[in-house]
Amino acid sequence: SVGDTGLRWRKAFDFRVGVRRSESTAGGAMDKWDQAALQALVDAKEAERQDLEFKAADALAKSDGKKTEITIDVSAMANAAGGIMIFGMAEDDNRAAAIDPIDRQEYPKEWLDQVIHSIEPRIPDVSILPVETTEPRVGVVYVMDIPKSITAHQARDNRYYRRYNFERLQMRHHEILDVMNRARLPDLELLLDYKTAHRQNDRHDYVLTLQVVNKAMVTAAHYKLEITFPHPAFGARADSVYAHPHNTLYDPVMLSRRERDGLVTIAYRSRRPLYPEDVDDITDEVTLRYS
Numbered sequence: 001s002v003g004d005t006g007l008r009w010r011k012a013f014d015f016r017v018g019v020r021r022s023e024s025t026a027g028g029a030m031d032k033w034d035q036a037a038l039q040a041l042v043d044a045k046e047a048e049r050q051d052l053e054f055k056a057a058d059a060l061a062k063s064d065g066k067k068t069e070i071t072i073d074v075s076a077m078a079n080a081a082g083g084i085m086i087f088g089m090a091e092d093d094n095r096a097a098a099i100d101p102i103d104r105q106e107y108p109k110e111w112l113d114q115v116i117h118s119i120e121p122r123i124p125d126v127s128i129l130p131v132e133t134t135e136p137r138v139g140v141v142y143v144m145d146i147p148k149s150i151t152a153h154q155a156r157d158n159r160y161y162r163r164y165n166f167e168r169l170q171m172r173h174h175e176i177l178d179v180m181n182r183a184r185l186p187d188l189e190l191l192l193d194y195k196t197a198h199r200q201n202d203r204h205d206y207v208l209t210l211q212v213v214n215k216a217m218v219t220a221a222h223y224k225l226e227i228t229f230p231h232p233a234f235g236a237r238a239d240s241v242y243a244h245p246h247n248t249l250y251d252p253v254m255l256s257r258r259e260r261d262g263l264v265t266i267a268y269r270s271r272r273p274l275y276p277e278d279v280d281d282i283t284d285e286v287t288l289r290y291s
Contacts, residue, residue: 030129033143038089038131041096048166051083054091057100057139060107068156070112071119074146075153076161076168078123079179082148083163087112088133088141094166101139104130112142120154123147150183150217152176186220186274189213212270212280220274225282228265 048054053073060066077083090100109128116126127145152160152171160171162179171179191211198205214220256267274280 030127030143030145033129033131035099035131035133035135035141038086038099038133038141041086041089042098045095045097048091048094050163050165051077051081053077053083053085053163054089054096055085055087056090057088057102059087060102060112064156067115067118070115071155072157072159072161072168074116074123074126074144075119075155076163077146078119078149078153079161079171080148080163082146085144085146086141087144088131088139099133099136099141101133101137101141104140109142112144118156121151123149123153148182148215149179152179182216184218185216186214186218186223187216188220188223188274189215190225207283209283210281212274212282214274214276214278214280217276219276220270223270223274225268225270226265228263230263 046052055073059070059073074085077085088100088102089096090098109130113126113128116123123146125147129143129145131141131143133139133141154160160176161168162171162175189212191209191213193209194206195209196205197207210225212223212225258265258267268282270280272280
């Protein structure tokens with residue numbers, strides 16, 4: 001097949017299975033944040049998303065209404081998936097537009113910390129990093145790292161909110177219960193990537209790498225993974241995407257393949273418990289190959 005097979009392979013799975021977003025400027029360690037990193041967001045017109053939100057300087061004010069708005073925004077992000085909230089970044093059409101520094105004397109880090117501590121219950125491990133700015137004027141930008149919560153958090157108005165893309169919406173009863181159960185249930189995430197298995201002339205073979213991560217503090221005794229994609233796909237031969245039957249770990253009870261309505265589904269049943277913060281690399285057990 002042609003040399004862009006791997007790209008087409010990746011695109012095929014991007015819309016079928018959640019792929020962990022590669023680390024961008026708006027992610028990673030807090031010590032990476034400085035004025036240059038903030039300006040890079042502006043230059044790239046970085047878009048807001050569920051785990052990234054921009055707030056202009058006027059989002060901080062000492063009125064009760066503004067304080068409530070801050071607790072709504074922060075609790076909504078924690079109740080969703082956590083993320084980065086930047087106070088001191090103006091946005092235009094949900095994209096970073098300009099650094100908008102905050103008066104640090106009037107709104108010190110401790111003031112902001114006190115406001116978010118009015119959220120009930122308190123959100124543990126929130127980090128606030130002051131980033132000094134010199135242009136367009138002297139001031140500070142607060143980069144707030146908000147972890148994904150293991151229970152539901154209530155804003156100052158005694159309501160529960162959750163962030164959905166660019167919006168924060170009031171949570172319904174079943175959503176509140178779902179968040180509260182995070183501390184009682186496993187939270188599994190599937191990480192997908194691909195690697196080159198073989199290259200010869202114009203024939204390229206790729207293998208899909210699969211890892212399952214337990215992000216919760218509760219052990220997953222068992223799990224079942226199903227991956228469905230169009231087949232035959234992208235000009236591939238009908239037998240070129242498969243669960244490897246020659247793998248020594250292959251077990252028809254643990255691993256199965258079925259085709260229906262132009263789709264192929266690979267089903268995998270776990271062999272062992274998945275402990276908190278543990279990673280189960282099942283690439284060798286499933287071995288999905290694309291040629």
